[in-house]
Amino acid sequence: MKKLALLAVVGLLLFACKQGETRYTQSSPEIDTFKALVDAYEAADWKTYTSKFADTAKVYHNSDDKAMTPAETVETHKQNTAALSSYGFDDEKGDMEMVVTDKGETWVNFWGVWNATIASNGQKLMIPVHVTAQFVDGKVVKEYGYWDNAPLMKAMEAAAAAAEAAEDETDVTDTSD
Template sequence: MKKNILKCTVVLLLLAACQQGPVRYTQNSPEIETIKKLIDNYDNKAYGTSMYADTSKTYYNTKDNPMSAVETMEYHKEAENVYSSRGFEDEHQEFEMVVTDDGETWVNCWLDWKGSLAANGKEMTIPVHLTFQFVEGKIVREHGYWDPSQIVLELQKIAAEAKMAETEQTE
């Protein structure tokens, strides 16, 4: 009898040890699908805020001065004038969803952005990291990080060349 109780106890302990808790990391989730759709919308210039909570905050290359969802879409629309084409490359896209120790749900993605400047056709590829916090299926916080120096330097060069051409015409 004691052996049976001991065996049952060991079996129960083993079963309890094998029980998995909630998923804390995945590469497949509804939240990841939302971000893939958001990126597809960006690539197709379909700007909408339905994926964002009304109180969402977006930070691009900063930790200060967040933008609302509407301001974020306006930011992307204004940038359209600078590029003849732009979007995220299909290759080497990585997505993950994590649930933090505090129970926050975040989706991280690593992408390559490619664009051509409207002024001179120069093509540039820039690695981008985006991270999104979700609450009840909506984006409540977005952070984006990339190095814009290649674009800034090229735009400064274009502006300097235009200024020089303008000066030569007035002389």
């Protein structure tokens, strides 16, 4: 009987410990790591940015079947920001949380507003963004990011068309030959 009572107490303790696990929080080492990743992105500090990812990490931006490595993601970020005079996330319009799923996976979710300025014409953009990143041993092993890329593409096309029109106008008015 004593063994049965002891077993019941141990079972209750294990159940109580399981119930006390943090499943959701807005303060964790993983959130701090993700904040550092965002800061590195905003500063174009690509060495720090990639250091937050595991060597085997897969990154999916606006895709669920075309994974990039962190290095490939950096190259994409460089291409996408090359024609911008500034870019980054609005500190007042965002939120982060960490969740532990029923499967025991640790994910950090980020909702933010990305702001950018086109260098050639000063046009300002504001695009809502959602990124979720899975963490294992303090590193991002998988990341999914979703946003509407159309406003950026439209603004870049308009800037390119304006630059081409200005160049054509210069060619027509330049009759110094």
